[in-house]
Amino acid sequence: MNRPLLARRHALVATLAGLGGGAWCADAPLLLAGESLPPFTFERERAPAGLHWELCERLMQGLGRPVRWVQMPWRRALLDMEAGQLDGIIGTTRGHLNEREAQMLFANEPLSHVSTHFVSLSSRPFRFDGLFMLRGMRVAVLGGYAHSPDFMAAGYFQRQTASSHRQCLRMLLAGRVDVALVDLAATRYFIHAEQGGERLFVDPHPVGRGQLLLGLSRSARHQELATQFDAALRAFKRGPAYAALLKRYGLQRADVEALA
Amino acid sequence: MTARRQALLTLAAGALGRPAEALAAAAPATPTQARWLREFQPSTLSAAEQLRELQWFAQAAEPFRGQRIKVLSEIIDTHVYESRTLARAFSELTGIQVEHELLPEGDVVRRLRAQLFEGQPGYDAYVNDSDLIGTHWRYGRTEVLSDWMQGEGREQTLPSLGLRDFIGLAFTTAPDGRLYQLPDQQFANLYWFRHDWFTRPELQRRFQARYGYPLGVPLNWSAYEDIARFFSEDLRTLDGRRVWGHMDYGKKDPSLGWRFTDAWLSMAGQGSPGYPNGLPIDEWGIRVEQCRPVGASVARGGGTNSRAAVYALERYLDWLRRYAPPEAREMDFNQAGPVPGQGQIAQQVFWYTAFTAAMARPGLPVNHADGRPKWRVAPSPHGAYWRDGMQRGYQDVGAWTLARELPLERKRMAWLYAQFCVCRTVSLKKSLTGLTFIRESDIRSDAMTRLAPRLGGLVEFYRSPSRVYWTPTGANVPDYPQLAELWWQHIGRATRGERTPQQTLDGLAADMDAVLERVGRAQSGPCAPRLAPLGTPSAQAPTQAPVDEKPPGRTIAYEQLLRVWQLGSDVK
Numbered sequence: 001m002n003r004p005l006l007a008r009r010h011a012l013v014a015t016l017a018g019l020g021g022g023a024w025c026a027d028a029p030l031l032l033a034g035e036s037l038p039p040f041t042f043e044r045e046r047a048p049a050g051l052h053w054e055l056c057e058r059l060m061q062g063l064g065r066p067v068r069w070v071q072m073p074w075r076r077a078l079l080d081m082e083a084g085q086l087d088g089i090i091g092t093t094r095g096h097l098n099e100r101e102a103q104m105l106f107a108n109e110p111l112s113h114v115s116t117h118f119v120s121l122s123s124r125p126f127r128f129d130g131l132f133m134l135r136g137m138r139v140a141v142l143g144g145y146a147h148s149p150d151f152m153a154a155g156y157f158q159r160q161t162a163s164s165h166r167q168c169l170r171m172l173l174a175g176r177v178d179v180a181l182v183d184l185a186a187t188r189y190f191i192h193a194e195q196g197g198e199r200l201f202v203d204p205h206p207v208g209r210g211q212l213l214l215g216l217s218r219s220a221r222h223q224e225l226a227t228q229f230d231a232a233l234r235a236f237k238r239g240p241a242y243a244a245l246l247k248r249y250g251l252q253r254a255d256v257e258a259l260a
Numbered sequence: 261m262t263a264r265r266q267a268l269l270t271l272a273a274g275a276l277g278r279p280a281e282a283l284a285a286a287a288p289a290t291p292t293q294a295r296w297l298r299e300f301q302p303s304t305l306s307a308a309e310q311l312r313e314l315q316w317f318a319q320a321a322e323p324f325r326g327q328r329i330k331v332l333s334e335i336i337d338t339h340v341y342e343s344r345t346l347a348r349a350f351s352e353l354t355g356i357q358v359e360h361e362l363l364p365e366g367d368v369v370r371r372l373r374a375q376l377f378e379g380q381p382g383y384d385a386y387v388n389d390s391d392l393i394g395t396h397w398r399y400g401r402t403e404v405l406s407d408w409m410q411g412e413g414r415e416q417t418l419p420s421l422g423l424r425d426f427i428g429l430a431f432t433t434a435p436d437g438r439l440y441q442l443p444d445q446q447f448a449n450l451y452w453f454r455h456d457w458f459t460r461p462e463l464q465r466r467f468q469a470r471y472g473y474p475l476g477v478p479l480n481w482s483a484y485e486d487i488a489r490f491f492s493e494d495l496r497t498l499d500g501r502r503v504w505g506h507m508d509y510g511k512k513d514p515s516l517g518w519r520f521t522d523a524w525l526s527m528a529g530q531g532s533p534g535y536p537n538g539l540p541i542d543e544w545g546i547r548v549e550q551c552r553p554v555g556a557s558v559a560r561g562g563g564t565n566s567r568a569a570v571y572a573l574e575r576y577l578d579w580l581r582r583y584a585p586p587e588a589r590e591m592d593f594n595q596a597g598p599v600p601g602q603g604q605i606a607q608q609v610f611w612y613t614a615f616t617a618a619m620a621r622p623g624l625p626v627n628h629a630d631g632r633p634k635w636r637v638a639p640s641p642h643g644a645y646w647r648d649g650m651q652r653g654y655q656d657v658g659a660w661t662l663a664r665e666l667p668l669e670r671k672r673m674a675w676l677y678a679q680f681c682v683c684r685t686v687s688l689k690k691s692l693t694g695l696t697f698i699r700e701s702d703i704r705s706d707a708m709t710r711l712a713p714r715l716g717g718l719v720e721f722y723r724s725p726s727r728v729y730w731t732p733t734g735a736n737v738p739d740y741p742q743l744a745e746l747w748w749q750h751i752g753r754a755t756r757g758e759r760t761p762q763q764t765l766d767g768l769a770a771d772m773d774a775v776l777e778r779v780g781r782a783q784s785g786p787c788a789p790r791l792a793p794l795g796t797p798s799a800q801a802p803t804q805a806p807v808d809e810k811p812p813g814r815t816i817a818y819e820q821l822l823r824v825w826q827l828g829s830d831v832k
Contacts, residue, residue, distance in 0.1 A: 045595070068443055074822045084532055094827055096824075097824050098823055100819075128424055129421040129422075129423045130429045130433070130439065131429065131430055132406050132429070132433045132437055132438060132439045134437070135436075135437030135438070135562050136437070137281075148728060149535045149536070149728055149729065150430035150536070150728060151538060152535075153535045154430070154433075154437070155435055156435065156436060156437025157437065179825060205424055210725075
């Protein structure tokens with residue numbers, strides 16, 4: 001975790017706690033956590049960046065609520081949310097059994113729809129047609145995330161865990177794996193921002209999909225804010241500024257929208 | 261990169277999943293093709309794409325025109341549609357005559373076994389459950405389809421087959437990473453209940469007052485039992501009719517056995533955590549070391565006669581006797597399936613969704629006049645020994661299987677018909693008829709969205725990420741036909757009161773061990789059974805250690821569960 005940010009967060013929490021329990025000051029900055037997950041949330045030149053960060057910052061600003069970001073792994077963010085130390089988590093989910101609804105209020109409109117795809121070298125393109133096709137292969141996967149249990153349980157290929165999508169793709173480019181199972185938007189961003197991206201082939205068929213949402217603290221009584229953010233996000237996505245924002249991260253609407 | 265990996269990548273880039281657009285441009289439809297295209301509506305393909313597929317089949321079948329094949333599958337609505345409609349369509353479109361025979365599942369398994377292992381003449385293809393994957397993989401008596409499609413069956417493999425579209429492909433892929441069967445129909449085992457009764461305010465009040473918690477979808481067997489008692493004993497009649505709080509079947513018949521291997525033991529909590537089946541002990545109670553079965557009895561480290569298994573059998577017998585209609589004791593799978601649709605059953609702990617088509621028929625007392633169901637499906641409740649990570653439910657795929665020893669020409673014809681029964685041209689129509697979905701494209705189709713309100717949550721289940729946690733019998737079972745024969749005969753003795761539950765399962769476990777030993781002599785390799793010595797300590801302590809077998813009942817509102825299926829997609 002970034003130390004200055006951590007210090008700022010603790011100072012902020014202390015200040016807010018001093019205001020008395022969940023009685024958060026209406027014009028105090030919202031403390032939102034997010035992990036390092038380009039292109040959605042990450043740090044660039046010691047400042048928060050990313051599609052989701054910019055969406056939250058811009059739309060919350062429009063709602064009269066400045067925001068601050070703290071970077072932390074998603075599991076830790078959930079613990080901090082439970083402890084009442086956060087106003088929200090950028091890029092979270094409802095949980096497998098929607099259990100996080102007990103703690104968080106969600107804007108129903110997702111920040112992004114996400115999908116995972118097999119990526120290979122364009123010189124040896126891999127077109128997925130069933131898990132059995134991975135027989136004998138080495139597959140890079142992102143650690144700490146739930147992949148399909150079929151994929152995780154299969155014993156006839158090797159899974160090699162990486163700490164980020166970027167690392168998965170670098171392993172692929174270095175020839176350390178045969179294919180990588182990675183998020184589509186992360187791959188597009190990699191191709192946009194890094195050298196070697198042009199050597200990658202993205203299989204168009206998604207093997208997993210989901211949504212990343214903004215979750216706001218239920219205990220801090222952000223019900224109205226969640227509703228307002230939901231409406232603002234829907235409206236923003238219809239406008240030209242959204243397309244321009246996507247473009248800055250090398251993305252197109254199809255990369256982050258629901259698949260037909 | 262190794263040569264093997266390169267070869268695999270080449271195969272991956274090959275012809276297995278090209279879209280229908282990639283097929284040769286279609287000639288104008290013949291009158292026969294046009295007639296069948298009208299039958300196969302709606303479709304997830306365009307009419308032009310459908311026509312291209314039909315014309316591909318006609319062309320691929322040309323060398324076999326005028327010949328006849330015979331295939332066998334079990335009796336469910338999906339196969340009835342295939343037998344009556346698709347077999348005729350295929351014959352008219354290709355000139356290959358098809359006799360698609362239907363028999364009870366137990367007979368399908370017996371005939372398959374007789375053909376594979378005793379050399380008896382039989383059929384050119386079978387639709388048999390992926391429960392047999394451990395059998396096919398170990399014996400090598402059936403074609404490995406992933407090899408077949410690149411080898412002798414290549415010319416007869418539909419370029420637009422689209423394997424990745426099949427939701428049950430993992431079930432028919434063995435631990436060696438090879439595909440042994442082609443999915444044809446898939447169904448799950450879920451909890452079924454009368455949503456209209458459960459939401460009646462007066463019944464909710466009475467249940468709450470009597471049992472101290474809300475009437476809802478039971479999360480554990482205690483709640484299921486309370487609800488069963490509530491309808492069968494507390495209420496007894498509703499709207500002037502006798503009602504029952506439970507439904508099952510107890511006839512001494514092969515279908516009695518798979519009720520236990522599919523559902524009762526796993527949901528009781530007999531078995532280890534693991535995916536797709538418990539490791540080291542699966543839901544049959546078979547213990548494996550690596551891939552080698554080493555025993556089913558507790559004495560050899562298995563769980564077939566463990567306390568959890570006995571608890572499952574006790575509950576089965578008790579609930580069947582106390583809460584189900586008396587005639588259920590003499591019913592089998594096919595006889596019991598339609599009973600909830602007759603309107604007197606409040607809930608069924610394990611309900612095969614293969615009966616959805618029958619349940620959704622207009623005019624049944626369980627459906628409103630406008631076709632909306634009064635019933636819903638939900639995950640089945642867990643028994644007292646169940647823990648997180650154990651099997652959440654049973655789901656199987658009936659899949660096309662080719663005997664290896666058949667003449668090549670016959671296998672090629674049968675393969676063509678098998679693909680015809682699952683190609684996208686016919687798949688959505690077949691899915692809407694039999695409601696045993698196999699393709700993601702069908703499940704996500706607009707037609708399915710329109711139908712969903714009439715299916716009680718089935719479409720929501722199949723669209724949810726939860727569905728993959730319902731799994732079939734796995735590769736641990738090295739000889740399904742032989743081992744399955746033991747179960748119904750032993751359980752049947754318990755339903756007739758000839759043995760206690762413990763005696764029943766002790767006998768079953770001993771016979772399982774004996775069969776495993778025998779199978780081990782017939783099979784070779786590192787995954788062939790080899791019994792562990794008696795006295796092997798069971799690593800499955802939870803199923804042996806005493807637990808409170810009647811914890812407080814817990815229920816959940818159906819609407820909350822439905823939201824989990826609709827929204828509960830989590831990657832973190």
